Amino acid sequence: MGIINRANWIKGALKLGKDAPTNTSAIVWTSVVSDVATDTGLDFTKTFVCKSGVKKAELQISALGIYEATLNGARIGDFIFAPGWTCNEKRVQYQSYDVTEQLKNENNLTVTLGRGWRYLGKNPEIITNGFSNKDMALIAVLELEYEDGTKELITTDKTWLVAESKIRYSNLYNGDIYDAGFIPEGSVPAIEINHTKDILIPQQGEKIVETERLPAKELMNTPAGETVIDFGQNLTGYVEFKIRGKKGDKATVQHAEVLDKDGNFYTENLRSAKQEIIFICDGEEHVYKPALSFQGFRYIKLVNWPESVNLSDFTAIVVHSDMKRTGHFECSDRDINQLYKNIVWGQRGNFLDVPTDCPQRDERLGWTGDAQVFVRTASYNFDVEKFFTKWLADLAADQCENGSVPHVIPDVLDKQGGSAAWGDAAIICPWQMYLTYANKEILAAQFDSMKKWLDFIQSRSKNFIWNKGDHFGDWLNLEKDAGNKEADKKLIATAFAAYSTALFVKVGNLLGKDMQEYELLRDNYKAAFCKKYIKHGKVVGNTQTACVLALYFDLTDEKEAVAAQLEGLVKKHGHLTTGFVGAPYLLHVLTANGYVKTAYDLLFRKEYPSWLYPIGLGATTIWERWNGIWPDGTMADKGMNSFNHYAYGAVGDWLYGTMGGINTDENAPGFKHIIFKPIPDERLDYVKASVLSRHGEVKAEWQRVDGQVKYTFTVPQGCTGTATVDGEVTELSAGVTEL
């Protein structure tokens, strides 16, 4: 059930930020420093009386930290964890709300602040007059427009009062402690801090919202005697619960993704993240949900619950970026349908303002490599154009002077970066925005960042082999387990250098730039790759991923031989051995080179390792590792074992593109021209795929009728398509065509 309320979300004229008119210079950042612990939620309050005849009241507001604002007791807007997460030393979004309806004669505007993502991973440092990068700050302006045309501004300044809130502690990873009976000893006037407003930008991404409420499914008493509730779905968000206990009763809600092999609550994979909510009762009944933290979970464990547990008192609330769902996929195989659902849930769990690796352990960061491998699938499932526009702007803002792209964006790892396939997000992600949405502006906006990244690669290369730097390689691949050495990291790096340069040439040509230098560079990388890494029609090292990259990135003229090598490796092992880098393209290159059945065999495989193996163990999201849980229920790893990591969900674009048959055309992007290429498999009776493009719904469906496959293609108005079915090509115009 959607619970989105867009009522008071508006696009106001600029009053904050560097482009704001000078008459708003009185608006300042306010904060408290020193004696208040920054882990405590802070309530900033302003009371004011307004004259009668207010025509319109508009609030513009932002924070260093995260805020939740109320006017006269009612929440303003529905943005969760506003103002969102950007590289907040350089860019902080502000939001505009129409609050006319909430206004009274006497008013109380209260804004609760929590630390949120503020300066995650940074060392404490004073920025200005006693204010440190760990302290939270608020900036706001309420503009009252009267019927007689006059205006009044209520701005953050030292007339605001600040008190500790009932949220006694909040931490994104550890959760909240809420004391219902807490009454602050008093409040202090806010201090004005001389912090730049130039970092403020109008809301650029999607807001984060509550998107669904899931009832509790089952109450369990585990073998270890724990009281556990199962919501039936691994998700990101928080639990709303009803609670009543004696004053001082302390109830705890812990969160976990999985149970261990004995059926007990399992939290070791969370590493240091506690993700628990502690509620301190005051004798009254409360319905509570955390305001300043989120959790990744399917199960909750209740500790010291004051009364008997009633399942209907617990609801899981799903929280993520407000992306419109655009893609759908269904086929006659139940397990593949579950895989598709898990891919969608993986995206919902990790597109929380930033494309994160995972939502549960002490990480939850915008890992560039993960975003890069998943971006195409992501852009079919949901409209992620705004989402990536914002994140890519952060990528450019946080990119190092020398062009290195930090491993995570926003960069909280102090400039660690420069890995092949991770940093290439700088080029691959905007290029996908062009393919899916025909967005040329994003190519122009990111052009310099792309160029910087390629210049960085060049500075790390010798004779067009990217031979310096630390690379993640084919992260979490299985070559070693299969008795082989994993793909050479320099080979992978050089392959990406060639591919990214090739994409950059296309981008430059589209923008009308002179790209001769980069055309030459592209050819040089390719030639160097061929010379060093392809011997007698085989990619050196004999790994699946190396073959996959050589083929997908068009780095060999000996395609047939390399494809046969890849097929041979799949047959030899009987399964995939690819990690994050090779897996997304594996089925694509097998298909493109005539090994469609092998591709389907890999997809249909149920044993470890495969995409369907976790489905057999009841997975409801995509796992980080092929071997997250062994068949006997034991965990493969403690430190690196997330059960909600979308990277391997990148296979989703093969479901849309080959099973369904929907593909973009780079010569007419945004589905202006659609390349339909469905390839049925005898193990399937039907497939239905659709993507809602900017022009309307693109659909590809096929089903077996009396032993024959019947195809139906839908082309939106104003678009065209080319369908290739059993080797026969048909040109399609707008409308529905059956073949």
Ligand code: BGC
């Ligand atoms: C993350 C990955 C990421 C990787 C870098 C991990 O800790 O969870 O998804 O890409 O580090 O190799």
